[in-house]
Amino acid sequence: MVKNITIFTTNTCAYCVMVKKWLGAKGYRYEEVNLDVNPERQKEAFEMSGQMAVPVTVVTKQDDSKEVVVGYNLSKLAPALA
Amino acid sequence: MTQQEVHDVVMIGAGPAALTAAIYTTREDIDTVLFEKGVIGGLAAVTDWVDNYPGFPKGISGLDLAQGLNEQAERFGAVIRLGEVFGIAETNGLKKLSTSDGDIFAKSVLIATGSDYKKIGVPGEQEFYGKGVHYCATCDGAFYRDKRLVVVGGGNSAVQEAIFLTRFATHIDLLVRGDKMRASEILQKELKEHADKITVHMNTTTDEIVGNEEGKVVAVKGTDKTNNSEVEVAADGVFVFVGLSPNTDFLQGTDIRLDEIGMIVTDANLETSMPGVFAAGDVRSGATMQIASATGEGATAALMIRKYLENKDKHVVTPPVPAVADVST
Numbered sequence: 503m504v505k506n507i508t509i510f511t512t513n514t515c516a517y518c519v520m521v522k523k524w525l526g527a528k529g530y531r532y533e534e535v536n537l538d539v540n541p542e543r544q545k546e547a548f549e550m551s552g553q554m555a556v557p558v559t560v561v562t563k564q565d566d567s568k569e570v571v572v573g574y575n576l577s578k579l580a581p582a583l584a
Numbered sequence: 585m586t587q588q589e590v591h592d593v594v595m596i597g598a599g600p601a602a603l604t605a606a607i608y609t610t611r612e613d614i615d616t617v618l619f620e621k622g623v624i625g626g627l628a629a630v631t632d633w634v635d636n637y638p639g640f641p642k643g644i645s646g647l648d649l650a651q652g653l654n655e656q657a658e659r660f661g662a663v664i665r666l667g668e669v670f671g672i673a674e675t676n677g678l679k680k681l682s683t684s685d686g687d688i689f690a691k692s693v694l695i696a697t698g699s700d701y702k703k704i705g706v707p708g709e710q711e712f713y714g715k716g717v718h719y720c721a722t723c724d725g726a727f728y729r730d731k732r733l734v735v736v737g738g739g740n741s742a743v744q745e746a747i748f749l750t751r752f753a754t755h756i757d758l759l760v761r762g763d764k765m766r767a768s769e770i771l772q773k774e775l776k777e778h779a780d781k782i783t784v785h786m787n788t789t790t791d792e793i794v795g796n797e798e799g800k801v802v803a804v805k806g807t808d809k810t811n812n813s814e815v816e817v818a819a820d821g822v823f824v825f826v827g828l829s830p831n832t833d834f835l836q837g838t839d840i841r842l843d844e845i846g847m848i849v850t851d852a853n854l855e856t857s858m859p860g861v862f863a864a865g866d867v868r869s870g871a872t873m874q875i876a877s878a879t880g881e882g883a884t885a886a887l888m889i890r891k892y893l894e895n896k897d898k899h900v901v902t903p904p905v906p907a908v909a910d911v912s913t
């Protein structure tokens with residue numbers, strides 16, 4: 503079960519729009535951290551994902567374990583939410 | 585008997601070409617479904633700024649243009665499914681598409697799958713993918729605030745994206761393999777205006793992306809071909825824009841004819857060698873790789889599809905009875 507979802511995005515990132523669109527279509531709520539607005543959280547996104555890329559979707563489960571998906575990748579995103 | 589899913593037209597891809605075609609077909613009440621495996625809006629959506637699309641005298645952001653096309657197509661009833669098409673075959677006068685949603689059937693098909701970024705194939709490129717080596721400036725540029733970058737390529741995309749990246753990076757080295765820039769005159773002029781931040785290295789190949797013990801990119805090695813000397817520039821990240829290759833792998837082994845570089849061959853009506861299957865935009869042999877031409881071809885393809893369907897409707901087509909349970913969603 504999913505406890506919460508955080509997505510790290512930037513203003514110009516089209517793949518971020520797709521992750522939000524897909525989550526919205528599936529009825530998931532999420533918190534968005536826009537790195538253009540909050541550049542100080544860039545390090546956090548990098549530490550979570552190990553990559554210098556957005557979108558980074560962090561799915562926190564009920565037991566507080568986390569699954570991190572980089573990019574708009576439905577073959578990883580769908581199982582991470584299952 | 586379970587009912588098979590049959591549509592008037594299925595469009596593969598939802599970039600500018602297919603979205604425009606969908607605006608036209610849905611306004612003619614032609615039942616239209618699009619499959620998009622990546623971003624709705626295609627490469628236009630990941631382009632920072634578009635200055636040459638008619639009707640926008642001040643230019644428009646690629647993302648806004650893509651969203652406008654998306655809304656306009658949906659407004660008239662286009663259905664965009666987030667999924668991939670893996671293959672296409674003819675059965676009983678219909679086209680059978682294998683997709684991530686299972687098999688579906690269409691009376692006609694538009695292939696508008698565009699193209700993807702080419703890799704340079706040098707040591708370090710794969711290893712640092714996403715961690716220092718990137719292909720999308722609008723996606724990943726923000727990670728390089730106050731950092732040094734290398735941009736590889738000398739065409740429109742490379743120059744346009746290098747200019748975009750100046751808003752983040754302190755300095756950019758642009759490595760151009762040839763002795764001439766392929767970018768348009770106007771972009772080259774703009775490039776000169778950024779000479780304080782962008783250093784252009786002509787005749788310079790990119791040979792290796794070098795990292796340190798912490799797994800971070802620190803430099804790019806190349807060769808200055810004028811005197812065969814080694815060039816090494818410090819860099820925290822590398823953005824590669826060395827051209828595109830068509831998204832047609834899924835058509836290998838089908839009756840759809842491809843040219844020597846894998847682009848789809850069509851006749852003057854944009855119809856491929858498989859009757860009822862049309863192609864438009866960047867994926868079509870002879871394409872001019874512009875949004876305006878992609879949307880123009882999309883409109884043409886839609887009108888040709890309408891004509892094809894009008895003729896086809898004079899003959900009755902029945903979908904084959906499925907051997908197993910219905911897989912449509």
Ligand SMILES: Cc1cc2nc3c(=O)[nH]c(=O)nc-3n(C[C@H](O)[C@H](O)[C@H](O)COP(=O)(O)OP(=O)(O)OC[C@H]3O[C@@H](n4cnc5c(N)ncnc54)[C@H](O)[C@@H]3O)c2cc1C
Binds near residue numbers: 669697698867874
């Ligand atoms: C960096 C950059 C800057 C550019 N700047 C400009 C500019 O300023 N002006 C201009 O006019 N043009 C510009 N272009 C070119 C322009 O983006 C393209 O010409 C245009 O997007 C082509 O549209 P299309 O619909 O043919 O293909 P695309 O935009 O490539 O769309 C094709 C879509 O099909 C999808 N797809 C592929 N295979 C499948 C499959 N099997 N199943 C489902 N979906 C699939 C892809 O995910 C993609 O979204 C630029 C391109 C780049 C890379």
